[in-house]
Amino acid sequence: MFELLKVDSSSKARLGRLTTPHGVIDTPVFMSVGTQGSVKAIDPRELREMGTQIILGNTYHLSIRPGMEIIRAAGGLHSFINWPAPILTDSGGFQVFSLATIRKIQAHGVEFRSHLDGSLLFLGPKEAMAIQRELGSDIAMVFDECPAHTSTPRELRAAVERTVRWARECREQPRAPGQLVFGIVQGGTDPSLRELCARELIATGFDGYAIGGVSVGEPEPEMLRAVELAEQFLPIGQARYAMGLGTPAQLVELVARGVDIFDCVLPARVARNGTAFTRKGSISIKGGAKKADFRPIEEGCDCFACRHFTRAYLRHLLNVGEILGLRMLSVHNTRMYLRVMEDVRKAIASATFAEFRREFVANYVPTQKVLLARAAAADR
Amino acid sequence: MFELLKVDSSSKARLGRLTTPHGVIDTPVFMSVGTQGSVKAIDPRELREMGTQIILGNTYHLSIRPGMEIIRAAGGLHSFINWPAPILTDSGGFQVFSLATIRKIQAHGVEFRSHLDGSLLFLGPKEAMAIQRELGSDIAMVFDECPAHTSTPRELRAAVERTVRWARECREQPRAPGQLVFGIVQGGTDPSLRELCARELIATGFDGYAIGGVSVGEPEPEMLRAVELAEQFLPIGQARYAMGLGTPAQLVELVARGVDIFDCVLPARVARNGTAFTRKGSISIKGGAKKADFRPIEEGCDCFACRHFTRAYLRHLLNVGEILGLRMLSVHNTRMYLRVMEDVRKAIASATFAEFRREFVANYVPTQKVLLARAAAADR
Numbered sequence: 001m002f003e004l005l006k007v008d009s010s011s012k013a014r015l016g017r018l019t020t021p022h023g024v025i026d027t028p029v030f031m032s033v034g035t036q037g038s039v040k041a042i043d044p045r046e047l048r049e050m051g052t053q054i055i056l057g058n059t060y061h062l063s064i065r066p067g068m069e070i071i072r073a074a075g076g077l078h079s080f081i082n083w084p085a086p087i088l089t090d091s092g093g094f095q096v097f098s099l100a101t102i103r104k105i106q107a108h109g110v111e112f113r114s115h116l117d118g119s120l121l122f123l124g125p126k127e128a129m130a131i132q133r134e135l136g137s138d139i140a141m142v143f144d145e146c147p148a149h150t151s152t153p154r155e156l157r158a159a160v161e162r163t164v165r166w167a168r169e170c171r172e173q174p175r176a177p178g179q180l181v182f183g184i185v186q187g188g189t190d191p192s193l194r195e196l197c198a199r200e201l202i203a204t205g206f207d208g209y210a211i212g213g214v215s216v217g218e219p220e221p222e223m224l225r226a227v228e229l230a231e232q233f234l235p236i237g238q239a240r241y242a243m244g245l246g247t248p249a250q251l252v253e254l255v256a257r258g259v260d261i262f263d264c265v266l267p268a269r270v271a272r273n274g275t276a277f278t279r280k281g282s283i284s285i286k287g288g289a290k291k292a293d294f295r296p297i298e299e300g301c302d303c304f305a306c307r308h309f310t311r312a313y314l315r316h317l318l319n320v321g322e323i324l325g326l327r328m329l330s331v332h333n334t335r336m337y338l339r340v341m342e343d344v345r346k347a348i349a350s351a352t353f354a355e356f357r358r359e360f361v362a363n364y365v366p367t368q369k370v371l372l373a374r375a376a377a378a379d380r
Numbered sequence: 381m382f383e384l385l386k387v388d389s390s391s392k393a394r395l396g397r398l399t400t401p402h403g404v405i406d407t408p409v410f411m412s413v414g415t416q417g418s419v420k421a422i423d424p425r426e427l428r429e430m431g432t433q434i435i436l437g438n439t440y441h442l443s444i445r446p447g448m449e450i451i452r453a454a455g456g457l458h459s460f461i462n463w464p465a466p467i468l469t470d471s472g473g474f475q476v477f478s479l480a481t482i483r484k485i486q487a488h489g490v491e492f493r494s495h496l497d498g499s500l501l502f503l504g505p506k507e508a509m510a511i512q513r514e515l516g517s518d519i520a521m522v523f524d525e526c527p528a529h530t531s532t533p534r535e536l537r538a539a540v541e542r543t544v545r546w547a548r549e550c551r552e553q554p555r556a557p558g559q560l561v562f563g564i565v566q567g568g569t570d571p572s573l574r575e576l577c578a579r580e581l582i583a584t585g586f587d588g589y590a591i592g593g594v595s596v597g598e599p600e601p602e603m604l605r606a607v608e609l610a611e612q613f614l615p616i617g618q619a620r621y622a623m624g625l626g627t628p629a630q631l632v633e634l635v636a637r638g639v640d641i642f643d644c645v646l647p648a649r650v651a652r653n654g655t656a657f658t659r660k661g662s663i664s665i666k667g668g669a670k671k672a673d674f675r676p677i678e679e680g681c682d683c684f685a686c687r688h689f690t691r692a693y694l695r696h697l698l699n700v701g702e703i704l705g706l707r708m709l710s711v712h713n714t715r716m717y718l719r720v721m722e723d724v725r726k727a728i729a730s731a732t733f734a735e736f737r738r739e740f741v742a743n744y745v746p747t748q749k750v751l752l753a754r755a756a757a758a759d760r
Contacts (some may be wrong), residue, residue, distance in 0.1 A: 037693070038702040044688065066671060066696040073672050074692060082688050291446060292453050308424065308462050312454060313417070316446040322418040323703060 001180055001207055002239045010354035012231070012258030015345060018208075018239050020086045020138035021178035022078065023053070027239065027260040028344050030251065030337045031056045031088060033268065036065070037081045040268040041323075041330040044083050050303060050335040051342065054138070055083060056263045059131050060092035060099070060123070064114055068134055076136030076176075088263075089137035091128040091170075093144045093184075094212075094243075105162075108169070109143070125166040129173035129181075137179065141210060142170040144184040149218040151188065160186050160193045163212075164200040171204050180207035182241060185230040188213055189222055198233035208239035211259070215244035219377035220370060224253065231258045248277055248340050249364040252357055255344050262341075267333035274318045276329055277336045281365035285329065290315040303335035304328070381560055381587055382619045390734035392611070392638030395725060398588075398619050400466045400518035401558035402458065403433070407619065407640040408724050410631065410717045411436045411468060413648065416445070417461045420648040421703075421710040424463050430683060430715040431722065434518070435463060436643045439511050440472035440479070440503070444494055448514055456516030456556075468643075469517035471508040471550075473524045473564075474592075474623075485542075488549070489523070505546040509553035509561075517559065521590060522550040524564040529598040531568065540566050540573045543592075544580040551584050560587035562621060565610040568593055569602055578613035588619035591639070595624035599757035600750060604633065611638045628657055628720050629744040632737055635724050642721075647713035654698045656709055657716045661745035665709060670695040683715035684708070 006015040016027040032039040032047060034055045039047055047055065057077055062068075066080075074080035077087055096102070100112035100121075109124015128143035143166050147159040163186045175181065183201035187193030201209060211230045214223045227242055234240050241261035242254050251262055267277065274286030278298040284290075285297065296306035297314065305314070305328035317325030340360075347356035366374075386395040396407040412419040412427060414435045419427055427435065437457055442448075446460075454460035457467055476482070480492035480501075489504015508523035523546050527539040543566045555561065563581035567573030581589060591610045594603045607622055614620050621641035622634050631642055647657065654666030658678040664670075665677065676686035677694065685694070685708035697705030720740075727736035746754075 036696075036700045036702055038697055038704045041703040041707075043684075043704055043707070045684075061700075065700050066692070070672050070692060070696070074674060074690070080690075080693055080696075082693070292450050294454060304423075304425075310454070310460075312446070312450060313460055313462070316416075316450070317418055320416045320441075320445050322416055323421040323706070324418045324423055326703070327421075327423070327707075 002237065004237055006348055007236075008256075008348050008353045009351065011256035011357070013255045013344070013348050013353050013357075014258060014260060015348040016239065016260055018260075020054075020180060021176075022084065022086045022138050025053045025086055026345060028255045028341055029053050029261055030341045031261065031263040032334055033263055033265050034081070034083075036061050037077065039334070041271070041327045042334060044081070046304065046331060047083075047334075048085070050331065051338045052085070052334070054086040054088060056088050056090060057081075057135065057137065058090045058092065058095065059128055059135070060090070060095035062135065063092070063131050064116060064121075068131060072134055076134070078136060086138040087135075088139040089132045089135050089141065091132065091141040091143040092123050093128070094146045096123050097146050109166075125169035126173060129170050129175070133174060133176045133179065136176045139180045139182060139208070140175065142167040142181065142183050142206070144186060144212055146186065146212050146216065147188065149188065149213070149216045149222070153190065156188045156190055156193055160197045164197060167201055167206075168204050171206070182206055182208040182210050182239075184210040184212040184243070185234075186213045187226075187230065189218075189226050189229065191229050194226070194229040195233055198230055202233070202235060206238075208241060208261075209234045210241040210243050212243050214242060215246065215264075219373040220250065221374065221377040223250075224257070227254060227257055227259065234258075247366065247370060248279075248337065249361050249366060251337070251340060252344060252360050256353075256357055264337070267337050268330055271326055271329035271333050274325075274329065277333045279360070280363055282367055285311055285315050286318045287315075297329075297332050298336070301332065301336065301339070303332045305332040382617065384617055386728055387616075388636075388728050388733045389731065391636035391737070393635045393724070393728050393733050393737075394638060394640060395728040396619065396640055398640075400434075400560060401556075402464065402466045402518050405433045405466055406725060408635045408721055409433055409641055410721045411641065411643040412714055413643055413645050414461070414463075416441050417457065419714070421651070421707045422714060424461070426684065426711060427463075427714075428465070430711065431718045432465070432714070434466040434468060436468050436470060437515065437517060438470045438472065438475065439508055439515070440470070440475035442515065443472070443511050444496060444501075448511060452514055456514070458516060466518040467515075468519040469512045469515050469521065471512065471521040471523040472503050473508070473521075474526045476503050477526050485525075489546075505549035506553060509550050509555070513554060513556045513559065516556045519560045519562060519588070520555065522547040522561065522563050522586070524566060524592055526566065526592050526596065527568065529568065529593070529596045529602070533570065536568045536570055536573055540577045544577060547581055547586075548584050551586070562586055562588040562590050562619075564590040564592040564623070565614075566593045567606075567610065569606050569609065571609050574606070574609040575613055578610055582613070582615060586618075588621060588641075589614050590621040590623050592623050594622060595626065599753040600630065601754065601757040603630075604637070607634060607637055607639065614638075627746065627750060628659075628717065629741050629746060631717070631720060632724065632740050636733075636737055644717070647717050648710055651706055651709035651713050654705075654709065657713045659740070660743055662747055665691055665694050666698045667695075677709075677712050678716070681712065681716065681719070683712045685712040
């Protein structure tokens, strides 16, 4: 299913091709997040036009609303949301442990209360896989426990043990035709736990491996270290997915560390704050400084927003609360991520990734928040 | 500028063609409302694809935000919002009298406080025309006084006198190249005031005539009567515009009364409530009854939403607050209005308007609100 086409000579960056029931994906790839069956503010035509190869849907959210009865009646998630290309579904583990009120962690899953209406629900390996089978996603994820980055060593070990046990259970469940299943390596920044988790999952045998327990509030250096710790044990011939990451510069750095697949809510989230990603870092479009700035969001960008509208107009739209402003920032930010991945693939293919990476990271000015987190981590 | 192509034999319905600096408009026509420089939730490409011929911009709102300095620097409204086709601009009169806190009505305009920040502003015939000249709209409207439908006869007369005087003043102001200027007939439901206003405006001489003082909270029969009262005095060879109206069935009835141009916020407003317009009346897409309804919003509709999505999916999107739901309802409702106008034009051209009108109005079930207002008016 995964074909490794080329490995960079200067780093662990890889060019690959992942075959799924709904199409072939060129990696490294960025997946747009469509948690509730819609990539926020963007329609499927726009997604295809901007080069989206695969989107992410969420088991927890979709199984609560609209509920599986409706998605089943619609003939699966692709048909329900009218998206003909690949979909990866999260297992719901992350949401159960972060959004829901947990009542009891049991041997075969978690009893919890819905974050919406408090109703009592149960999700475990068996349930998560059954839902993903019905959703009919191209790639299903195992049901894991994603511990907080503030967990004690004891909690971390328990989470890894459960994750491994649950992954084995997931492996045994029936799948949708052609559906791939990825394991998720947990273990925080503990080298021995990351190794243990990776080895156990590989022994169980999955179609690809994700690195979880990152993007949970830890500073950037810890995140990079966690990915490195896990990555070294992963089989070179299978796809690797770093869950929930990151800024554009982080994505380039993670590609260099051997990651093939990404998903991140940042393009949509910063759009809601009136912020746009560019190759030089993120910029606010909302501020007064843009009020008579008749340039596109980013010179040279080929997205719909940059081809049609000026910063001044978008700033006005954001300022008066017109939805088109949010839409266009979402379009630009998503296309920006996709374009970075396109350039990454071109650079690996043409053996210029080292140069591309150096330039990209040098030009990209991280936000104050990223810088502060880096400094805080360096101080420890 | 206006070419009358055909008059219906069964009614006053007319087929026409209005030539403006940014293009030729086939009438009867529906204008989408882009108050703040954006038709709510819809982008210019979508507008063009669905057959939008002309949009409406608003002098009051645009002159406050982003302000004329920025629109001037952008090279006018068309360029600022990237809309290459015709634009009609409202004069701001309606907003000054409905949104702002009026400080003083003076001989040459109104001193008022902005509804946004309370700043003291002045708008009169001269100012409104100067702003519209800078906006560069294809059709500018005179600065009028739109009285409430609860006005006393004395207030109504004063409003008509001011409207006539201000219209003359507007007539003398410089215009953008090729810009048309329309007069606005006021007078409520007073036959003599409607006549007086119409005659004075016609004597002054405009490129077209609007019927104002409708859609101000009056019941439907009063609205129809006000339009009839004004229409009878208007020159047959010029375009007539009924401001701020109405439901789809009302539009058909107004076409039958000799109106050529319409604008209305209803397509966008009901979309925000999760409601869709169909040929059989408006329907709620939000309700539980649609949760497993896999039909399009309206069978036979050619809009983007109906070609791509089911009621069940749109209901889910509205239910979880995803913007795509609101977008698609806005697209459908706007296309529905445009399609009604296309069918009206075809019916007039093929001499089948009487039949079309009868069927349309018979099939269209008005909302409870419209029915109640009709009953209340009949009771008087």
